[in-house]
Amino acid sequence: MRKLLLGLLMVCLWACGSPQAAATPTPVARSGPIAISDVWIRATAFGEPASTPGEHNSLEPGWSSAVYLQIDNSGDTPDQLLRASTDIARLVELHQSINQNGTGQMRYVEGIEIPAHSQLTLRSGGFHLMLVDLKRDLHRGETVQITLEFAQAGTISVPAEVR
Numbered sequence: 804m805r806k807l808l809l810g811l812l813m814v815c816l817w818a819c820g821s822p823q824a825a826a827t828p829t830p831v832a833r834s835g836p837i838a839i840s841d842v843w844i845r846a847t848a849f850g851e852p853a854s855t856p857g858e859h860n861s862l863e864p865g866w867s868s869a870v871y872l873q874i875d876n877s878g879d880t881p882d883q884l885l886r887a888s889t890d891i892a893r894l895v896e897l898h899q900s901i902n903q904n905g906t907g908q909m910r911y912v913e914g915i916e917i918p919a920h921s922q923l924t925l926r927s928g929g930f931h932l933m934l935v936d937l938k939r940d941l942h943r944g945e946t947v948q949i950t951l952e953f954a955q956a957g958t959i960s961v962p963a964e965v966r
């Protein structure tokens with residue numbers, strides 16, 4: 804029985820695991836050694852289930868959502884994501900989700916470092932871009948343009964899929 808449960812768990816881990824665990828996704832944009840892939844935004848449409856505990860709930864007032872993406876740095880020097888912007892929000896902040904005394908919280912960060920020859924995934928429960936004061940609702944399937952600004956690689960504009 805224990806073996807069967809373990810087997811089921813393994814199947815679930817494989818089937819339910821994040822796609823990021825697989826091969827590096829195809830970049831949607833690059834500048835020098837920095838490549839961006841798998842950019843997506845959490846949908847905000849009303850009536851949808853609340854997001855993961857500790858993460859942003861689209862039903863909360865304030866009209867916020869989060870952007871997740873993967874950054875690959877194939878260069879010999881570190882780079883830093885400094886800022887981001889988009890037409891659909893008044894402000895984009897760089898955030899990090901942290902677990903403080905058992906409760907999920909977020910804090911503002913000045914920049915997100917991507918060390919040389921490494922990849923960093925902005926994901927639920929970790930670093931993310933916070934869209935503050937959305938100008939409209941975000942529906943699954945649409946694409947929104949996000950502009951990223953790096954210390955070394957400069958400005959990179961990427962399409963983000965609303966999921």
Ligand SMILES: [Cu+2]
Nearest residue numbers: 898909931933
């Ligand atoms: Cu946040």
